[in-house]
Structure formats: structure tokens, C-alpha cells
Amino acid sequence: MRFATFVHDGKPHPGAVTGDHVHPFEHPVELLDLVMEGERFLRGAGERALTRSLPLPLADVRLLPPLQPPTVRDYMTFESxxxxxxxxxxxxxPDEWYKAPAFYFTNPYAVIGAHDDVPVPPGCARFDFxxxxxxxxxxxxxxxTPEKARDxxxxYTILNDWSARDLQGREMKVKLGPAKGKDTATTLGPWLVTADELEAHRNPEGFLDLALTVQVNGETVGQDRLANMAWTFEEMAAYASRGTWIRPGDVLGSGTCGNGGCLAELWGRNGTFEPPPLAPGDxxxxTVEGIGTISNTVVEGVAPIRLPSARRRG
Incomplete structure (x- = not known):
């Protein structure tokens, strides 16, 4: 099944998606609340919506993030x-990258919908997707264990980890972060696709083999396969749960795919800032095979509020 959260007539609703329509749930409820109750409750609500509610064209609603995640872990699983x-x-x-699926925690308050505008982060001159x-x-x-983690x-959903590369580079020199280089916006969408829908795409190694494509202003700048990950999502979930809890609604990002999955990779390989950083209007x-498409427009951001430099204490 596919589940979305959307705005219609000025009010947010959860619903079940079929084709180019969404069926609102019978009762107002947050999708995260149903996820926390359990998959059986979520599917039950979806099945009732598909049979009892009038469908709305997706073109007539504004898609929100499918759910508001309590935590977002973003990994680096593509070697390229x-x-x-x-x-x-x-x-x-680095050798350390091969030892375990590294991740950082990003801002759960910054998630936006599949077609929302994205402001340039304050003070950023090298904006990236x-x-x-x-x-x-x-x-x-x-x-x-990875075997238990599958249950x-x-x-799954699509994630765009918008990145202020110049801010990110500066703050990581102090051996922390990324922080402000990452927390202005993270797109989640267009909807949540339940795991069973993608099982047919699982290869013999246990990876989901989905085609990934990104375009800027209609021009393709990156293409990859999800199966090129170095760890499976089950292995990532197992690592996330090591010595702590993962809970319903937690999001685990695959990390950026290779072959142009972001501009910074291309800048590194080309030795120039080509293609150029994102600018307002871009x-x-x-598009991810089996899931769908998200499309966001970059808009002007706000100027940073100036802060003093550190007080040196000797």
C-alpha cells in the first residue's frame, strides 16, 4: 500500500494512494500515530479508506511529508x-568507511513535502541536493540482527538531503557536524510505500534494485541503482539499533547515491564548480523506481543574523 499526508481545503489529512488519486482516512489522525500503533492498524485504516471514502485527484492536493519522523539518521552507503x-x-x-555504515542525525523539524519550495540556507553560496x-x-x-531488522x-520513501556545502565544509573543520550545513530542509515523499510493494525488486544479495534519477531544470545530472549501496537497509537498521532503540517513524536515509547523486560529487571529480550550485528558480x-517522483523549486532564503566571533579566553 501507499500512504500520503496531504492538505485539502486548508486541512491536513492522511490517506491511501492509488494511481493518481488519494483516498482520505475516515477519521482525522496523524499517520505517525497509526505507524506507532502497528502496521496492522495502518493497513486497516488504508483499506477502509480505499473502500469507503471518495478519492481526491492528487493534482488537487498539496502533499506534505508522509509522516513527521521523531528521528532522521542519514547514512553514507554509496562508495562512488x-x-x-x-x-x-x-x-x-578512508579505511574507516568500510568498517560500518556511518550516519549522522539530521533535523526532524526540517522535513518538507514533495513539491514544497526550498529556501537557500542563510549565508549559503554553494547549495546542493x-x-x-x-x-x-x-x-x-x-x-x-539484520535478519530480524527486516520485520x-x-x-520506503524518497529523501532529498538539501546541503549548504560551503557552510558544511567550514563547520566540519571543528570535527563536529554537519549541522547548519544540513538542517534547513529535507524532502520526504511523495508518499510511504510499504515494504511488500518493493520485494519484487530485491536482488539475490538482498539489496533493493531500483533505478534512481535526478534532474535539474529538466536535465538529467545523475543516475544510479539503489543496489549499489554497500550495506542493506536491514544492516543499517541493525547498526542503528546497536546499544539503543529504533522506534516507529524513525527514518534511515541511504545516503547520496553515486554517479551524480549530488553536485558536490561532480565538483570533486571535475575539479570545478560545474554544474553550478543551485540558485533560486532551479x-x-x-524519481525512484517503484516509489515515485518529488520535485522542489529553490527560492530565495533569508540573510543570516550576525553573531559575534568567539571570545578568546587565552
């Missing part, structure tokens, strides 16, 4: 992406 970024610094993929797929956790777990993944469109 890591290699391209490293090349821009005259470096190679990142094409990713995200798994959504449907059941709490701790110290999971804890409810479904439209970034991402």
Missing part, C-alpha cells in the same frame, strides 16, 4: 559518492 567527494579534497575513501531513498521503521527494536522496516526533480 564517498570517492567523488574525497577526490575533491585530494583524498581517497542529495538523491536518497529512506527506510521508515515500523516497529521498535534494540540490538537487532522492523515498514516501508527545479530539482528526483
Amino acid at each position: 559518492h564517498v570517492s567523488g567527494i574525497a577526490q575533491g579534497y585530494g583524498d581517497t575513501v 542529495e538523491l536518497e531513498v529512506a527506510a521508515v521503521i515500523g516497529k521498535a527494536g534494540r540490538d537487532l 522492523h522496516i515498514l516501508g 527545479i530539482v526533480t528526483m
Whole structure:
């Protein structure tokens, strides 16, 4: 099944998606609340919506993020992406990258919908996108094996980890972050596709083999396969649960795909800022086989509020 959250007549609603229509749920409820109750309750609400509510054309609604995640972990699982970024610094993929699926926590308050405008972060001159797929956790777990973790993944959605590369580069020199380089916006959408819908795309190695494409202003700048990940989502979930809890609604981003999944990779390989950083008016469109398409327009942001430099204490 496919589940969306959308605005119609000025009010947010959850619903079940079929074709180019969405069927609103019978009762107003947050999709996250149903996810927390369990997949059976979520599917039951979806089945009732499909049989009892009048469908609305998707063209007549505004898609919100499918759910408001309590946490967002964003990984780096594509070796070609890591290699391209490293090349821009005259470096190679560090040995540590191969040891475990590294991630950072990004801002759950910054999620936006599949077609929302994206403001340039304050003070940013090198704005970038990142094409990713995200798994959504449907059941709490701790110290999971990859085999057990599969039952804890409810479904998948597209994730665009918008990135202020100049801000990111500066703040990471202090050995923390990324922080403000990442937390202005993260697109989730267009909807949540339950895991069973994508099982036919799983290859013998256990990876979901989906085609990934990103375009800027209608021109394709990146293409990859999700199966080029170095770890499966089940392995990522197991690592996330090591020594702690993962809970319903948690989002695990695959990390940026390779072969042009972001501009920074291309900058690293080309040795120039070509293609140029994103600017107001640019439209970034991402399509993932079996899930759908998101498309966001970059708009002017606000100027940064100035802060003093550090007080030196000697």
C-alpha cells in the first residue's frame, strides 16, 4: 500500500494512494500515530479508506511529508559518492568507511513535502541536493540482527538531503557536524510505500534494485541503482539499533547515491564548480523506481543574523 499526508481545503489529512488519486482516512489522525500503533492498524485504516471514502485527484492536493519522523539518521552507503567527494579534497575513501555504515542525525523539524519550495540556507553560496531513498521503521527494536531488522522496516520513501556545502565544509573543520550545513530542509515523499510493494525488486544479495534519477531544470545530472549501496537497509537498521532503540517513524536515509547523486560529487571529480550550485528558480526533480517522483523549486532564503566571533579566553 501507499500512504500520503496531504492538505485539502486548508486541512491536513492522511490517506491511501492509488494511481493518481488519494483516498482520505475516515477519521482525522496523524499517520505517525497509526505507524506507532502497528502496521496492522495502518493497513486497516488504508483499506477502509480505499473502500469507503471518495478519492481526491492528487493534482488537487498539496502533499506534505508522509509522516513527521521523531528521528532522521542519514547514512553514507554509496562508495562512488564517498570517492567523488574525497577526490575533491585530494583524498581517497578512508579505511574507516568500510568498517560500518556511518550516519549522522539530521533535523526532524526540517522535513518538507514533495513539491514544497526550498529556501537557500542563510549565508549559503554553494547549495546542493542529495538523491536518497529512506527506510521508515515500523516497529521498535534494540540490538537487532539484520535478519530480524527486516520485520522492523515498514516501508520506503524518497529523501532529498538539501546541503549548504560551503557552510558544511567550514563547520566540519571543528570535527563536529554537519549541522547548519544540513538542517534547513529535507524532502520526504511523495508518499510511504510499504515494504511488500518493493520485494519484487530485491536482488539475490538482498539489496533493493531500483533505478534512481535526478534532474535539474529538466536535465538529467545523475543516475544510479539503489543496489549499489554497500550495506542493506536491514544492516543499517541493525547498526542503528546497536546499544539503543529504533522506534516507529524513525527514518534511515541511504545516503547520496553515486554517479551524480549530488553536485558536490561532480565538483570533486571535475575539479570545478560545474554544474553550478543551485540558485533560486532551479527545479530539482528526483524519481525512484517503484516509489515515485518529488520535485522542489529553490527560492530565495533569508540573510543570516550576525553573531559575534568567539571570545578568546587565552
